[in-house]
Each structure stands twice: as structure tokens, then as C-alpha cells.
Amino acid sequence: MPDIKFPRWARDLFVPARYKLLNGGRGGGKSWAVASALTLQGAQRPLRVICGREFQKSIQESVHQLLCDSIHRNGLSNLYDVKDTKILGKNNTEFIFTGLARNIDSIKSIEGIDIVWIEEAQTISQKSLDFLRPTIRKKDSELWFTWNPDDENDPIQLLKNSLVIDQEQKAIIKKITWRDNLWFPEELNKERLHCLRTNPAQYNHIWEGDFIQSLSEFFKEECFLVDNKPVETPLHINLVFATVDTTLKGGEGKDGTAVCYWGLNTFDENYPLILLDWDLVELEGYLLKDWMNSVVYPNLEILAVQTQAIRGSAGAYVEDKAVGTVLIQQAMSQGLDVYAIDSKLTALGKDRRCILISDVVREGKVKFTFHAYYKTTKFRGITRNHLVKQVVSFSPGDKEADKRQDDLLDAFAYGVAIGLKDSLVDAIE
Template sequence: MVEVQIAKAYQDLFIPARYKMFYGGRGGAKSWGFATALIIMAARKKLRVLCAREFQKSLKDSVHQLLCDSIDRCGLTYFFKPQNTEIIGRNGSEFTFIGLARNIASMKSAEGFDIVWVEEAQTISQRSIDFLRPTIRKSNSELWFGWNPDDENDPIQLLKNSLEIDQEQKSIIKKVTWRDNPWFPEVLNKERLHCLRTNPAQYNHIWEGDFITSLSEFFKEKDLLIDGQPIETPEYINSVFAVIDTTLKGGEGKDGTGIIYLGYNQFDPAIPLVILDWDLMELEGNLLSTWLKTVYEHIEILSQETKAIHGIAGIFIEDKAVGSILLQDAISDRRDDVFAIDSKLTALGKDKRCILISDVVNSGKVKITQRAYNKTVIFRKISRNHLMKQILSFTPGDKEADKRQDDLLDCFSYGVAIGLKDSLKNVRE
């Protein structure tokens, strides 16, 4: 083993503690610090290490390669043998890799691990945290979390806050940034300075580890309000319609099913589109057909409340996965007002759809009612207005977007395009 230097900020990783939580901005070398410390510790004594993240489609998404690079840097290639799904040390140490979101139920032997390292912990669900804490129960076992903060209400942030005031738990909690990386490369420093000059609103989140709520919003809350307040439900509108974004696989822990109810409002040309209501839930696939019938009932109620002169313009569903089943159910129910979302619109992708509708949203042509604005729903054990959260958190080019829950954002972008662009003109008729 060669002599390896570890940044001062990460030397605390060698101090025994139940929780080790390191968070902050880019360039702080959190992943390198964790990987190097774990390789050194696993070489010194036999350790079983579970390398976890919420979403992992394949080993390429894991820290497997990062650990292999750390093995090489430490001069321990003779000691550790990387295999297809794990890394094994001569002393019996082993590193195992898992995506928690889809494999947590199969972790029957998780209690035998000495250390769990959760990478990108800003995406970890409350369900996964609730599983790991009592399951990792071996004497002197540890839970390591590294992340770049997104939202102050994310489950990892709530856990961090609770541990900071819990005197019974031994915890090491540190914020680290580029300043804590003595090997911070000049090429990355130039990127940091460029961001500071050209996009100061994003700088604090990307480089200083502030919450994503500090970003300059692509969609601004004020544009959905009038004088800082949501509007009352219109007394008269032309028509109501709904947009549904369904899960790929229904059930708890899977993607959610979101719906937005909107009203096309030609009676007030300044506010042609109104968000009337929304919902977000986890449903088993076999229950979605029954749920669709409640959608029929609710949209009819909204049509009556708003005295929609053209009634229900339609219920629009993306024609894939569970959505395709719902479309078939609508045919069986002999509904002539349920449609597949135009494939040209779905093919655009999230970024292009949001950019497509940004002009009408940012010019104030879409407003939200008091009912939709004040509504909160418990989803994944978090109670909040998930619609506003998802809309206001959107940033074009966000590489982490696919890992976030954004079913309602998709409904919103589809709905505005359907209502105010040329996607489906019959909404206006």
C-alpha cells in the first residue's frame, strides 16, 4: 500500500460514529473522500460494505468504478479483486452495490453489513431511510451519506436535522465545498468562476451547497398568481380538461400517478388557462381503472362548478405503460372524451416541452386557483403542495431531473401545451 493523502475534511471518516453525513457543493471531493477512506479501512480489517443509491439501473450507475480507481491510487490492486457485481478483498472484505428504490425488499441479509454508503443521498426516499436505519444493526455498524442539497424538505435533510439535535446518537455531520479540496483542479475552478460571473443564481446551489430553492426559477411563482395570491375558481369558463401522467409500474415505492385539472377560459382573455385542481398518488396498476372512474366524476363536478359552456373537453393520457391500459379501459367504458396525448408532444422530452410553454406561463396566461394552490397531499411520506414544488424546481438541462419525482410537472407541461398551443384545438371549441 502506497502512502495516500486524504483531505483534512475527510479524516473524520476514520472516527467511529453511527452516522457520517457529508454534504455540500460540487468540487468538494465527497465521493473521492468516501471511496478512499473505505478502501483503506477495508484493507486494514475485514468489512462488509453496502454501496447504495436510490436509483441504480446497472453497475455503471454505482460507485464501482470510483472504488476501483481508489484501489489503484492506494496501490492495492494486488489486494482487491473487482468482480462483476462486487469487489472482494484478500482478507474477506467485500463491497456490494444496490439501487434501493427497486431492490430494497430483497435485502434480507442487510443486517450483516458493517457500513452502508449512500451516494447522491439527496434522492433517497423516506421509505429507504426507514428501511436502512433499523436494518443495519450489526454492532458498531455505520451509515454514511454524501449529497448535494436540493430541498430543505428532502428526507435526507430531515434526517440530518433530527440527528443534529439528538444527543444519544454519535454523528459526524459536515458541510464541505470546493474550499475543502486541496486538489481542486484549475479547470474546475475556471468553471466555478464562470458560473459565478454568468449565473450567480445557480452558483450558490452548484458550488456552495445551498438549497435548490435559491435558484432563479425557470417558472416563477408570481407568474401563476395575481398580486401574490391565487385566483378564485372562475364562475364561467369554456371547457375543462384533465391530463394524466401514469406510472410505469403501479404501487408503493414506484413512480407516482399525477393528474391536473384545467379550465380553458376565453371569458377572460388575459387568463386563458386556469389550474383548477390536481392530485398525486401511488396506486397499484389493478386499481388505476377504478381510480379513472373517480376522475370522470371529479371532472364532471368541476365542469358544473365552473358552468363550462362546452363541458368536458377531454381527459388526456400518455399512451405508454399503464396509460395504454387506461386508454383501453376508456374504450371499454365507451368514453369518447378520453384521448392519447399527441405523440409529437410526448416525443419532445421534458426540457423542450417546458421551453415550449415558457412564453405563455411567464407572461401570466396560466393562473392557479386557491383550491390548487392551497392543496397539500402526502406522497412518499412528505406532505406538501407537490404541484408547486415540481413546477418551481424545474431547471432546463438538469442532469438529475430523471431521478426526481416530476409526474405533475409533466402533467403541467402537457396541459399548457394542450390548452394554449396548437396541440389540440378542440379544447377551445
């Protein structure tokens, strides 16, 4: 066997234990060490390893490539046969990849599981944990979890806390940060220091593995302005699109349906995404089809003309759940440009979505037009700019967030993620 170097903390990965829980911040090398340890152990003796995460739509979203890289890097290529969806050892070791949210029942049919490795365990549901723990029952089988902490009440954190108390269960629990990575690259260190200088409020969460804290002014209003003023509606942009957060139970006094209208403007690298308009309505679900046809799509065409959008309207991105699923099907049947917002994005949850887009917002890449900034509407008896109110009032970790009206915040976060973090920019370049 090749001589593979591991950091000191990773030696415990070779110590038998029912639970191995590794949490911490970015750059600690947790996943790298686990991939190396598993492929080395799998080369030494036959193992059946399930590699899972809560949400996995394709093999590209799994740790398949990470394990492949580990095999090649550590000189184990002659001991493994890498398939498109599996990794097989010459000694009958097998790595299987699955998403728990959709395929967890399939694990029941897999006999003789030695190790389960759950990556990004901060997203694992209580349902998945409750299923896995009694299902993985082979003698000396192990459950490995790696994650960057988000909330102290996440199921994986509650499991960790219970294992600290329960001394009957053999558990190895470690917090790993960038300081524990002997090969922490200089380029990554520059990113760490940049975060410390420019985003100190999130530094401890991102790099030190602390929980998301409740922060005032997470999205500062000034980030959306230029010299404390909104921007003019641009006269030449690439395209316009809308993001729609649909209601679960529509009607007066219930959830609202929110839409944000966006202009993608890569001609201006300083602020490539501009919020052109927004709306927040109280409608019964059966009326939303007419609202989409008579309001959302016509507004997109008007905005495409106003901004002289080269590619016109890219259509509407709609949250694919509840009424939204029906709206998507109806729009498609009419030949309208409509897209389901990626389930990876909707599944993140509000805090994680807002953290995802926080860097581009703080860099000033998202701006509000005069119209969007000064617009007011009446919703639930209150007249104000509901968009600005919801966005600048957001705080990660806010325990009361679910009780507040924040549909526009969701539509806003979806729009920024799609415009600057997803595929729209790539599509026009």
C-alpha cells in the same frame, strides 16, 4: 499499505461513529474521499460494505466505477478482485451494490454488514431510512451518507437535524464545498466561475451546498424567444417527437393530461430544440387511448411533414405510471413508436428535473414557435396559453406547487431532458 493522501476533513472518516454525514456542493471531493477511505479500510481488515442509492437500475448507476478507480489510483489493485457486480478483497472484504427503492428487502438477507454508504442521499426516502437504521445492527456498524442538499424537508436533512440534537448517537456531520478540495481542478473552477457569472440564482445551491431557494422567473420567458419574438416553424429538422404527462385521476375537474410536440433541429446549433405545439385535456382514463390514436400520433405525422423531418416522427415518450403504463402497453401492441420515460428522470421530482434542464434553457437552446407561443385553450374554465403560464411560473422549492395545475410543465421538462440531455441527439449523430 500505500501512503494515500486525504484532505484534513477526511481524517474523521477513520474515526469510529455510527453516523457519518457529508453534505455540500459540487467539487468538494466527498465521494472521492469516501471511496478512498472505504477501499483503504477494506484492504486493512475484512469489511462487508453495502453501497446503495435510492434509485439504481444497473451497476453503471452505482459507485462501482468510483471504487474501482480509487483502488487503481491508490495502488491497491493487488489486494482486490474486481467483478462485474461486486468488488472482493483478498482478505474477504466485500463491496455489494444495490438500489433501495426496488431491492431494499434483500439487505435483510445479508449478514454482518459493517458499513452502508448511501450516495446521492438527498433522494433517499423516509421509508428507506426507517428500514436501514434498525436493520444495520452489527456491533460497531456504521451508516455513511453523502449528498448535495436540495430541500430542508428531505428525509436526510431531517435525520441530520435530529442527530445534531441527539448527543447520545455518535455522529460525524460535515459540510464540504469546493474550498475543502485540495485538488480542486482548474477546469472545474472555470465552470464554477462561469456559473457565478451566468447563473447566480443557482450558484449557492450548486457550488456552496445551500438549499434550493424559491426563485421568481426561474425560466425567463425571453429565453424561449429571439428578439422578443417566437421563431418560425423550421422547414428542415432531424425529427419530431412528443412527451406525454398522463393523468392519475382523469376527468373534468381532476388532473389534466398534457402533451408537448417537439422538433429536434441539430442543424441549428443556436437553438436545437423547438417546441412546435402543445395540448392540455381533461379526459377519463379509458378515453386516452383513443386520444393518443386520433390526436397525438396524427399530429406528429402532420408536424413531420410541415418540418420536412428527415427521420420523420420518433413517436411518443410517455410517463410510465398510472394510466401511462396502460397507454404504453396499448401503443406497443399496435406497433406504434412509444417509449416509457426513463424512471431516473421521472423519479427526480419536479424541482430536480427543472434544475437539470435549466442550463440549456438559459443558454437559449429551447425555443417556442409562433403557434406554440400564441396558442390558447380553455382548461378548467380558463382560456390562456397554459404552457407559457406553467413554465414561467415555476419556482424551485415552491411549497404550494403540488396544489397547482402543472402537467404541461412536466411534459415540457421531460421533452427538454430527452431532447438535449438524453439520447436523441446521440442517436442521430
